[in-house]
Amino acid sequence: MLRYALKRLISLLISLAVASVVIFAVIEVAPGDPASFMLGVNAQEDTLAALRAELGLDGSKMQRYLNWVGGMLVGDFGTSYTYRTPVSQMIADRLWVSLPLALYALTLSTVIAFPAGIYAAARRGKPGDLVVMGSTQLGIAVPNFWFAMMLVLIFAINLRWFNAGGFVGWSNGMWAGLHSLTLPAIALALPQAAILARVMRSALLDILGEDFMRTARAKGLSRRQALWRHGVRNALIPVLTIIGLQFSFLLAGSIIIEQVFYLPGLGRLVFQAISARDLIVVESVVMLLVFAVITVNFLVDLAYAAVDPRLRSRT
């Protein structure tokens, strides 16, 4: 098990190194000089040079890459071209919204999807299954911003249980923070839960057809006991894969929901940075997301091994 974890860890580090090179290279070839963009077309040549030096845009490519990576390792992501503030601070502020939101949404989605998927699989072809399958179809088809607007309409405007948007900050206590993230988390979670429930159902149905389920029944387990004791854990492998993918998506892909609820999250930061050609922010956020995705995959790999003993012994 330890060796398996170590191997996955090494592959994680290699992936990160490769990703940093690729991101740096792509940003390098992107057209547009941030310095001239910031100073406008009429800027003096020596002013431009001074600004470039200040932004760390002079020097060889290799040197700049090493500076960038070296800085990140000690938490220094550089200075934003447009805001002139440390990028690490900007990202940290946004991460305090985006990360809890993603975790919140993922938890909701899992809490909804697991029972729904298991329930549907246990009642395959019966009315309960049809209802679950119908609603998940709907959940996948309807875009999450529509859910978001409906939630605002019902729970914020009519019932006044929640604010229609904005984030109160964690300084007002954890509950206040979670409360203001609830509607966006639900809007994000519903389509994800629909997908996850379907994956859970089909994975379980595959398992239910396995020989060992019949063996379990022959031992005297009831249908329900066999499902819970032998089915669910075996069905977790494909489900974990999807959960890993969903987390990455929730972290970076919630820009529309952030827009609808006016949340200061990572998605909006990237969007603004791209429009302002604030490449150092883009670079850093992308690298951070890559780091998050790779780390999540690493955790999913560890979870696989925890679920399936066959992976533990295969090194």
Added chain:
Amino acid sequence: MTLLRIKNLSLSIHGAPILKHVDLSIDHGQIVAVTGESGSGKSMTALAVMQLLPNGAEVDGSIQLDGAGLLTRSEAQMCALRGASIGMVFQEPMTALNPVKTVGDQVMETILIHKAMPPAQARTRAQEVLARVGLPADRFPLSRYPHELSGGQRQRVVIAMAIALRPKLLIADEPTTALDVTTQAQILDLLEGLVREYDMGLLMITHDLAVVADMADQIIVMRHGEVVENGATNDLLHNMQHPYTRMLFEASDHQVTLPEPPEPLPLLEVNQVVREYRLPRTGMFVRPRHHRAVEGVSFTLNRGERLGLVGESGCGKSTLTRAILGLEEVQSGQIRLDGQPVFTGHKPNLAVRRKMQVVFQDPFGSFNPRHRVARLITEPFHLLDTPPTGSDRQDRIAEMLKAVGLSPDDAGKYIHEFSGGQRQRIAIARALIIRPELILFDEAVSALDVSVRAQILDLLAELCEAYDLTYLFISHDLSVVRTVTDRVLVMQSGRIVEQGATDQVFTTPNHPYTQTLIAAAPRLPEFGKIPA
């Protein structure tokens, strides 16, 4: 008192009749074998006793265990009975165990689910039964996972689960069909011993009469959901009434006559072949060790000769097959076909590849379900520089389908429209269509019913007559190898331990391993032979 009595049992699934008026009874300590081909309803009879029938099943008649009816019981009452009073062992040991739970947990589950004992005691009992089935705790701790065990060992675990609570009745559905001959003999021995020791009734389901001929007290022959013959083993085998029983009996030990092989002229030369696999590293700085699957194998296969290769699973016969086909490179030694190497540099030699074809074991998995038969059997044409086209191609397809006993019209059908035996015919047509110099049959009849197997063997003999086939027939089934080969190689742990003319090796085996194999192979008693 009779332990199990099935009376007038009829079963239909979604309206389609599966069983018709089946009668059967088993006493304590008695072994009753139910035999017949696939689709004869023998497994459904077993599942009806367990009340584990598929959805849409309707049952009529009566099943009594110790005088109490089973069909009227509720599902909860059946759950209390399954595993406690009736145990069941299934065919496929590789998939019958949950891969993510330890074998100890799975054996203990039988005990705990019936709340028969507290956990600590259940643990001791699990150790006892595992030891009884031949998996003592010092070598096979309860913490083992199924993937760490071989097929035979897994089947022992399945048996341990079934007998953990000493059921009165044990049902075994083809328990040894997926196993090697020697393992099969051990498992049959174990089952027989358990029946005597616990005074259990055993309902044994098998398609091969030879497996149960010297073990069952009573044999029941089924066809199309009906019992066609039923009697004490000796009486039944001495005096077979129904033609179907005689057909099964004959098919179980089917003999074919091959044409005389031509003068020896080497076609395939295998010389000192070694195939190694790298094992996982045991430590960061330890050099990985290697497992030699094939260790210095040499033999020659002459043109027109039918050569057999027998051995148990893991002996290296499949590895050798892959090496001959040029699918994998060997570490040392040479394989030459017609004087040309199968591997040139690190690439398979295409000039040699087109002279060889292979027929695999699984008639269900070895075809693309989305292609029509015409496309499936013409696949080897891609090996040719100028594959036939147009009417030439159509003629070749028609000829091949006719040669394997199918109709040229079958070319437009999809593979799911064919039975297992027909699929194996199509696989043979696919191998034959480019007229290869050499065909490899890799367990090509092992997945088939005895009667279908007999037909395929007949077909092979006919094709030998018509096309002068040269083949290497790889199988763990000795009775088959005996009849369709001229010469045989016996393989054990990567080495060829004995080779010689088939008849001679089978009648006077020299190597102790060959002797073990032959002794373990199930045989029908001689007296039952039908006079020619």
